Amino acid sequence: MLGTNLKHIKSEEEFNEVIKNNENVMICCGRMGPMCLPVYDVMENLEEKYENVKFYDMDFDIPEAHVLRNHQLARGFMGLPFTFYFKNGKAVKATSSIQNKKQIKSIIEEYLV
Amino acid sequence: MNAEHYDAIVLGAGAAGLSAGIYLARANLKTLIINEGSIGGQMVLTHAVANYPGVREASGREISQVMKNQAKEFGCDIESNVEITKLDLTSKKKMVEIDDDEIFTADVMILATGGKPRKLGAKNEDKFKGLGISYCATCDGDFYTGKDVIVVGGGNSALEEAVSLTKWVKSITVIHQFDNFQAHEYAIEQAEKNSKISFILESKITEYLGEQNVEGVIIQNQKTGEFSELKTDGVFVYIGYIPNTDKLKDVIHLNEREEVLSDENMQTNIKGVFVAGDVREKKYRQITTAVSDGTIAALSAIEYLQS
Numbered sequence: 001m002l003g004t005n006l007k008h009i010k011s012e013e014e015f016n017e018v019i020k021n022n023e024n025v026m027i028c029c030g031r032m033g034p035m036c037l038p039v040y041d042v043m044e045n046l047e048e049k050y051e052n053v054k055f056y057d058m059d060f061d062i063p064e065a066h067v068l069r070n071h072q073l074a075r076g077f078m079g080l081p082f083t084f085y086f087k088n089g090k091a092v093k094a095t096s097s098i099q100n101k102k103q104i105k106s107i108i109e110e111y112l113v
Numbered sequence: 114m115n116a117e118h119y120d121a122i123v124l125g126a127g128a129a130g131l132s133a134g135i136y137l138a139r140a141n142l143k144t145l146i147i148n149e150g151s152i153g154g155q156m157v158l159t160h161a162v163a164n165y166p167g168v169r170e171a172s173g174r175e176i177s178q179v180m181k182n183q184a185k186e187f188g189c190d191i192e193s194n195v196e197i198t199k200l201d202l203t204s205k206k207k208m209v210e211i212d213d214d215e216i217f218t219a220d221v222m223i224l225a226t227g228g229k230p231r232k233l234g235a236k237n238e239d240k241f242k243g244l245g246i247s248y249c250a251t252c253d254g255d256f257y258t259g260k261d262v263i264v265v266g267g268g269n270s271a272l273e274e275a276v277s278l279t280k281w282v283k284s285i286t287v288i289h290q291f292d293n294f295q296a297h298e299y300a301i302e303q304a305e306k307n308s309k310i311s312f313i314l315e316s317k318i319t320e321y322l323g324e325q326n327v328e329g330v331i332i333q334n335q336k337t338g339e340f341s342e343l344k345t346d347g348v349f350v351y352i353g354y355i356p357n358t359d360k361l362k363d364v365i366h367l368n369e370r371e372e373v374l375s376d377e378n379m380q381t382n383i384k385g386v387f388v389a390g391d392v393r394e395k396k397y398r399q400i401t402t403a404v405s406d407g408t409i410a411a412l413s414a415i416e417y418l419q420s
């Protein structure tokens with residue numbers, strides 16, 4: 001489990017539940033490294049601003065994270081974290097490596113809310 | 114756009130900025146820390162810190178997590194991983210705009226923007242970030258398991274990271290622009306005796322090649338000027354740190370290395386603007402010296418506000 005203040009997804013079932021039961025979901029799959037931490041910081045900050053988006057993290061190194069590690073949208077990704085955006089259960093966007101607040105906000109605005 | 118006013122704004126949430134934030138907030142000043150990168154700055158890149166007194170040994174991330182929580186618990190607000198789109202340091206009321214979106218003002222400002230890894234400036238560098246170009250072996254090394262990679266640089270971090278990458282990769286080519294290394298003897302020795310590491314000296318990467326991911330690079334020999342192509346699965350870049358002063362340089366006095374000049378109380382050339390940490394002109398860049406600078410800058414700022 002990652003040491004962030006976000007909600008964590010710990011299993012495949014939980015992952016399926018989360019994307020099924022919520023219209024807008026952002027999941028950051030990473031470690032506690034310098035490229036991942038800034039993304040978690042932004043998510044913690046945005047959690048207060050976007051009430052209709054759910055923010056989760058997932059530990060890249062647990063076997064269950066294969067749902068994101070091997071996701072079709074993550075093909076060719078070589079940098080952590082892998083960040084996914086889901087709308088009505090479907091992945092609509094994914095990014096590799098660090099993203100800043102502005103980039104994350106603009107993806108949320110374009111694809112989710 | 115409405116502006117939110119603070120007593121003090123600190124730019125940068127590394128060791129210097131967080132220390133300043135702790136002192137300012139404890140003095141009951143309404144304090145905001147605005148940070149462009151990750152909270153903790155360079156500390157989060159450090160695997161094990163053994164020379165920070167009072168902490169026997171901890172990862173840089175653990176130390177920064179405690180500093181961040183201390184600052185927050187004393188009441189600091191933190192905006193992190195944002196971009197500063199406007200900055201006014203010269204007016205009496207200082208102003209920062211972030212992400213073209215939010216404006217904050219303050220009576221004093223502390224500049225603690227630290228340093229960042231120098232980029233190569235080769236063609237397609239931004240396109241392949243996270244897709245074959247990395248600045249952190251501990252973060253991304255395992256993606257390159259069994260692959261051929263390049264490490265760029267000739268200092269301690271380049272050679273030490275090259276050796277640490279050999280855990281994962283099949284081969285490493287170290288590319289360095291000069292004909293000798295700036296690293297310590299022991300680092301050079303470790304790299305030279307490792308059979309996975311080979312060297313191309315007096316050469317620079319001028320372009321990254323590939324479709325979605327890096328597949329090769331163009332190298333220019335610095336002596337002959339000749340270009341050649343080298344296939345690779347990834348490139349790790351370690352060519353030093355530069356001070357984060359691009360947004361300050363029009364108004365703040367810098368030295369020829371673009372580091373901020375100050376007096377011993379961390380006062381810059383502008384009234385009400387103080388500086389702390391790696392971004393200032395100084396000889397020793399450590400967590401201890403950043404914390405010390407942050408403390409002095411905050412105490413000077415508090416005295417300035419009271420006067």
Ligand SMILES: Cc1cc2nc3c(=O)[nH]c(=O)nc-3n(C[C@H](O)[C@H](O)[C@H](O)COP(=O)(O)OP(=O)(O)OC[C@H]3O[C@@H](n4cnc5c(N)ncnc54)[C@H](O)[C@@H]3O)c2cc1C
Binds near residue numbers: 124
């Ligand atoms: C690999 C590595 C290992 C190290 N090991 C040790 C060690 O073992 N012991 C030790 O004492 N020191 C070590 N150091 C040095 C130490 O980490 C630094 O000296 C210290 O952390 C600097 O702190 P700082 O707050 O001045 O700057 P930084 O840590 O660079 O923090 C500055 C922050 O400001 C942000 N920023 C940049 N521009 C802006 C802007 N315009 N506006 C707002 N924010 C901005 C940056 O993103 C960053 O988050 C190491 C450094 C590295 C790179």
